[in-house]
Structure formats: structure tokens, C-alpha cells
Amino acid sequence: MAQVAAQTMDVKSIKSLAESPALSSVPSAYAFNMNPNDEADPNDPEFAIPIVDMSLLTSESPDQRSKIIQDLIKICQEWGFFIAINHGVPESLMKAMIDACHGFFSLPDEEKEEFKSGNDVLEMFKYGTSYNLALDKVLLWRDFFKVRVHPEFYSLYKPACFSEVSMEFSKRTREVALEIIRAISESLGLEPNYIHDAMNMDRGIQMLAANYYPPCPQPEHAIGIPHHTDHGLVTLLIQNEMNGLQVEHNGKWLTVNGPANGFFVNLADQMQILTNGKYKSVMHRATVNNKATRISIAVPHGPSVDTIIAPAPELLEKEGQAPKYIGMNYKEYIQLQQSSKNYMKSTFDHILA
Numbered sequence: 001m002a003q004v005a006a007q008t009m010d011v012k013s014i015k016s017l018a019e020s021p022a023l024s025s026v027p028s029a030y031a032f033n034m035n036p037n038d039e040a041d042p043n044d045p046e047f048a049i050p051i052v053d054m055s056l057l058t059s060e061s062p063d064q065r066s067k068i069i070q071d072l073i074k075i076c077q078e079w080g081f082f083i084a085i086n087h088g089v090p091e092s093l094m095k096a097m098i099d100a101c102h103g104f105f106s107l108p109d110e111e112k113e114e115f116k117s118g119n120d121v122l123e124m125f126k127y128g129t130s131y132n133l134a135l136d137k138v139l140l141w142r143d144f145f146k147v148r149v150h151p152e153f154y155s156l157y158k159p160a161c162f163s164e165v166s167m168e169f170s171k172r173t174r175e176v177a178l179e180i181i182r183a184i185s186e187s188l189g190l191e192p193n194y195i196h197d198a199m200n201m202d203r204g205i206q207m208l209a210a211n212y213y214p215p216c217p218q219p220e221h222a223i224g225i226p227h228h229t230d231h232g233l234v235t236l237l238i239q240n241e242m243n244g245l246q247v248e249h250n251g252k253w254l255t256v257n258g259p260a261n262g263f264f265v266n267l268a269d270q271m272q273i274l275t276n277g278k279y280k281s282v283m284h285r286a287t288v289n290n291k292a293t294r295i296s297i298a299v300p301h302g303p304s305v306d307t308i309i310a311p312a313p314e315l316l317e318k319e320g321q322a323p324k325y326i327g328m329n330y331k332e333y334i335q336l337q338q339s340s341k342n343y344m345k346s347t348f349d350h351i352l353a
Ligand code: OGA
Pocket: 209, 211, 225, 230, 244, 245, 246, 284, 285, 286, 296, 297, 298
């Protein structure tokens, strides 16, 4: 323990470590064993990732809309994950956002450290490496930053283009997320605005969370982000040309491979709570590779901090069910998820198995 702590003190960024010429193996503080037997065969039809054509949701034809809403029921129950295409966000904007994040991570460590802050997930912004250096038993092969972009918009002030690009990207991505949330409401037999209104989305929390995974000499002996579920309602994720996201489906890990201009969409914990477990918050993780740096940008969309999330009474009544979860406000939930006690439980018990 003392040894790990001593090593972690020296880690400024995984980027700097990965760039050191002497690095030929994964340092012991990062050692994580992947089990190749857990991987899904992407050619098996059972693991064909659902695709949702967003243009059908906004289509004039009510038949097309109701077909895609029907499909969503199955997708949300069986996968909790899909790829959204034809969503209207220009590919050039997605690329500009990735480039702006790349620009940030390419700054010298000292400059990036200006953006370090406390450990509260609701900080305006936060930069770091691994997950939480004070808690991590195994270090993660990633650097990250998070910026809160809704209800108030905050931004990094470096690189210079960041603010303008992230404002437009955040706004456009939010429109897609809200459209998805409307469709999910409808798929549950509720009014399209039910979730939006019940979750006070007009004051909802939205983050821009970027991950930087440099090449790793032994990718099967390290992890970018170990398995977890996200807090919030839905997370939209984009990446550069490198794959690495894996979702758990039917007990296997499936590497997500999809159209470059699609959004990877996962349902998150508050959606599972709201639907009393009908829709699932999908378990996922990020693997690393030995070829090129991977950058991903996750955009979680959640309720307002003070919203109490509990199974929706209208659904319980419709399905004749008792609630499976107690109500808790969003801020308390996030704090619980990120507390040292729960962090070890939800994440590290499994990593060390
Ligand atoms: C996350 C996450 C996966 C990825 O940031 O919560 O799950 O592919 N990222 O980077």
C-alpha cells in the first residue's frame, strides 16, 4: 500500500509516463489483468449492436416514429445501449470537439494542473489522471478532465478555441439527448415530456468528460476505466478513430465498433431507478491499445441536483409493481457513488477478483 501510494505521488499524467522512452511494460501500480475469455464475438448476431436512426424519431410519418419507439423498448431492456445515427450534429463539430480536447491534453503538465480542483464531481471543472489518486488501488491508464456545461455553461480557457467549440457541441448534443429522453418516455407509455419534467431537465446537470488513453505497451495488463455504470439518465459518447469502449451484454464484453459520426448512447443509473429496473444502466469499461492514443468524450445528462429520483409512480401503477429503489436526490446519489466506501465496492471488488 505504502509503495503504491509513493508511486502515485509521482504520476503527473499518464501521457508523460507513456511517452517516456524507457517504458516497455506496465508499471506494477497499473497492473490489471484482462480476461480474454470474457470477450464477445462481434460477428455473432447475438452481439449486433442496436442502431437507432434519429431521423425516424423526428420524421413526419407517425408510423415510422412508433416503430422506432417500439424498437427502443427492447433495446433499453436488453441492452441499455445503442448507437444513434442521423442525429443532426455535424461530423465537423464532433471532430472539432475531439481536436480541442486533444489540444488541451497536449498542453504541458504544469499548464493542465491549473485546472485541478477538489474531488467533488459537481465542480465547474476538474482535471486529473487515473480516477482518484487518493483512493485508487490500481491506477488507470488515462488522463481526464470534466467540465460542467449545464445548467450554467463553464469552459476551460485553454486552448483558445475550446470555449466556442464546447459551447456549440454541448448545445447540439443536449438536443439529441433530450430527443432520446422524449422517445424513452414514450416507449414507457408515458407522455413524451414526462421524464424531462419529472427530472427538472431545464436545470439538469450536463458534463463534458474527456478521456485521454495513450498507447500502452501491454494493453492486456492495464485498463482505461474499469467496469462501471454512469450516474445520470443517458450518456452520449464520441471518440477519435480508435475503439476501446466495451459494453457488457449477455455476460460478455463487447467492443463497440460503429459509424464514426454516430453517438454511442448508454442508459444510466437514474433511468434504471426511474423505470424501477425495467430499463438498464449498462455496465461498460474502456480498454487501452498499443497503437495510438484514444480520446473519448462522454457527455452525461442528468436531472437537476435537487431532484429526488425514485421509481415513477405512474409506471409502478401500470405494471402493478412495488418500488425496488428508495428515492434519493441526484446530488446525494452522486456523492454516494463516488464516496470512498462505495467506490471500492462498486468498482474495485470486481477489479481485484
Ligand atoms: C466514462 C466512460 C468510456 C470510454 O467516461 O464514463 O465510460 O470509452 N468512458 O472512454
